[in-house]
Amino acid sequence: MRLGFFLSEAFGSMRRNWVMAMAAVITVFISTAILGAVLVTRDNLNQGATSLKNRVLIEVFIKDGATDEQKATLEQRIQSIPEIKSYQYISKDEALRRFRKRFGERIVQNLPINPLPASYEIQVKDANQVDGVARQFFDDPAVDNDPGTHNGVKYARETVRKMLGTINLVGIGMWIATGVFALAAVLLISTTVRLSIFARRREVEIMRLVGATNWFIRWPFVLEGFITGLIGAVVAAGFVWLCNWALANWLESSDIDFLQIRVFSMWWQSGSWPAGLLPTLAVLGAALGALGSMVALRRYLKT
Amino acid sequence: MIVFEDVTKIYDPDVVGLQDFTCHIGKGEFVFLVGASGSGKSTLIKLVLKELQPDSGRILVAGRNLGTLRHRKVPLLRRNIGCVFQDFKLLPNKTVYDNVAYALEVVGEPRRSIRRKVPEILSLVGLSDKTANYPHEISGGEQQRVSVARAFVNHPPLLLADEPTGNIDPETAVGIMQLLVRINRTGTTVVVATHDRDMVNRMRRRVLQLDNGRLVRDERRGGYDQVTEVEEQEALT
Ligand SMILES: Nc1ncnc2c1ncn2[C@@H]1O[C@H](COP(=O)(O)OP(=O)(O)OP(=O)(O)O)[C@@H](O)[C@H]1O
Numbered sequence: 410m411r412l413g414f415f416l417s418e419a420f421g422s423m424r425r426n427w428v429m430a431m432a433a434v435i436t437v438f439i440s441t442a443i444l445g446a447v448l449v450t451r452d453n454l455n456q457g458a459t460s461l462k463n464r465v466l467i468e469v470f471i472k473d474g475a476t477d478e479q480k481a482t483l484e485q486r487i488q489s490i491p492e493i494k495s496y497q498y499i500s501k502d503e504a505l506r507r508f509r510k511r512f513g514e515r516i517v518q519n520l521p522i523n524p525l526p527a528s529y530e531i532q533v534k535d536a537n538q539v540d541g542v543a544r545q546f547f548d549d550p551a552v553d554n555d556p557g558t559h560n561g562v563k564y565a566r567e568t569v570r571k572m573l574g575t576i577n578l579v580g581i582g583m584w585i586a587t588g589v590f591a592l593a594a595v596l597l598i599s600t601t602v603r604l605s606i607f608a609r610r611r612e613v614e615i616m617r618l619v620g621a622t623n624w625f626i627r628w629p630f631v632l633e634g635f636i637t638g639l640i641g642a643v644v645a646a647g648f649v650w651l652c653n654w655a656l657a658n659w660l661e662s663s664d665i666d667f668l669q670i671r672v673f674s675m676w677w678q679s680g681s682w683p684a685g686l687l688p689t690l691a692v693l694g695a696a697l698g699a700l701g702s703m704v705a706l707r708r709y710l711k712t
Numbered sequence: 713m714i715v716f717e718d719v720t721k722i723y724d725p726d727v728v729g730l731q732d733f734t735c736h737i738g739k740g741e742f743v744f745l746v747g748a749s750g751s752g753k754s755t756l757i758k759l760v761l762k763e764l765q766p767d768s769g770r771i772l773v774a775g776r777n778l779g780t781l782r783h784r785k786v787p788l789l790r791r792n793i794g795c796v797f798q799d800f801k802l803l804p805n806k807t808v809y810d811n812v813a814y815a816l817e818v819v820g821e822p823r824r825s826i827r828r829k830v831p832e833i834l835s836l837v838g839l840s841d842k843t844a845n846y847p848h849e850i851s852g853g854e855q856q857r858v859s860v861a862r863a864f865v866n867h868p869p870l871l872l873a874d875e876p877t878g879n880i881d882p883e884t885a886v887g888i889m890q891l892l893v894r895i896n897r898t899g900t901t902v903v904v905a906t907h908d909r910d911m912v913n914r915m916r917r918r919v920l921q922l923d924n925g926r927l928v929r930d931e932r933r934g935g936y937d938q939v940t941e942v943e944e945q946e947a948l949t
């Protein structure tokens with residue numbers, strides 16, 4: 410393959426048809442920028458969902474008067490439930506220490522005894538299982554329930570589950586949006602390329618008459634699509650990253666502290682998919698461009 | 713070089729392109745194709761290039777049967793056939809030099825030999841001083857010479873010209889025809905479809921005359937019109 414010749418053909422044609430080339434670049438830019446935005450948003454949502462899930466704790470408070478036997482039974486019960494990811498025993502002293510840390514020394518100083526119960530902090534594997542797991546402790550004799558209630562077992566019930574539900578829904582919506590925009594990008598690019606090839610169909614006809622093989626004709630166009638896609642995507646990656654970065658910084662410096670945004674990695678995110686913004690969008694843009702060219706050329710290269 | 717055996721080409725509804733056409737064109741011949749507009753000259757040339765498929769009959773070019781030639785091999789066939797057209801068919805975005813070089817790039821000619829061959833052929837057609845110009849910057853006659861140069865730069869065994877002088881004034885046309893004759897002298901078979909009566913009459917080459925897709929005359933050293941021949945014979949007797 411004569412890469413030099415094909416490259417100079419591709420660049421020459423882009424220079425001559427720069428309006429068309431610009432249109433194609435902008436098309437790729439818009440579609441890959443949208444994809445990039447979707448990626449970043451999805452990533453942050455996932456992040457949010459994960460941290461929310463981690464926060465779904467079941468606290469089981471233990472009666473001060475519980476016997477050692479009752480306590481042992483309770484711990485055995487915890488160990489036997491498969492949905493539980495991990496648990497931690499918080500002794501009365503530990504509870505007091507935490508309380509002190511949070512509310513200050515003075516309130517605690519005058520207490521004759523430690524009123525705080527010991528407890529288990531339980532994390533479940535899946536936030537959706539919280540309810541089922543919590544129920545199993547309702548009637549345990551070691552649990553510090555007020556008579557007739559289950560207030561010895563504390564866990565975030567409705568709110569968390571609703572929030573998680575919403576996040577799941579938004580996540581699904583994002584996937585759909587990703588698909589729709591990817592499709593739109595392919596269509597837009599192949600239309601743009603088709604227009605530019607239509608304008609040059611006479612050239613293609615002449616090339617064939619001179620005895621050019623289909624691939625000889627195709628390469629410059631494919632390279633052109635590739636380069637166009639690459640430029641659009643790289644600019645889009647930079648743009649999305651900058652917006653992401655600016656927003657994250659702004660949120661950090663503002664006093665909105667319930668919202669936090671992570672800056673999506675530009676280069677490489679080891680071990681996770683998709684890789685960084687730049688490689689993901691660049692590969693996508695270049696592939697879209699090259700593919701668009703091939704698709705658009707198909708009907709002019711039927712022998 | 714070219715063999716047509718009972719070739720028929722009917723265009724879509726039922727327009728006759730070529731009908732029961734049979735002829736042999738030998739290696740190194742110089743042949744004129746004549747006939748009224750719509751008689752099938754361009755159809756014949758397109759069939760040789762395998763731009764069109766015949767409905768029936770057999771076409772051989774340089775011993776190869778076009779009917780069984782694979783699609784993938786068509787570019788190879790065309791590299792062995794130089795083409796010159798009435799509308800020049802130059803690539804508008806390439807300079808004179810690059811237009812000629814393209815025919816060599818296509819066959820994978822080494823860069824160095826391209827740099828040698830292109831100026832050589834351009835000086836042969838007398839365009840050494842226009843190499844950097846674009847097609848729209850030069851005259852029709854000059855454009856046609858570029859297209860002849862491109863057709864011949866590979867030294868193909870066969871050269872087809874479809875009304876090469878149709879858009880050119882008579883004097884320039886003579887120059888183009890002389891070029892074709894020179895090319896023919898190197899051993900290349902040349903087939904020229906033309907309406908140029910004077911040229912055909914003056915050159916006295918083999919003439920194939922078509923009428924509504926049929927071969928109506930095949931003359932060794934013919935003139936443009938059949939009438940001329942009849943009148944000549946009448947004059948002789
Ligand atoms: N693509 C086509 N579709 C339908 N009919 C066609 C097509 N090309 C040519 N024809 C018809 O076939 C017949 C022969 O056409 P052809 O172009 O071979 O004539 P020609 O001898 O080259 O004429 P001219 O001297 O005007 O160039 C004409 O009647 C023409 O209208």
Ligand SMILES: [Mg+2]
Binds near residue numbers: 753754755874
């Ligand atoms: Mg014609």
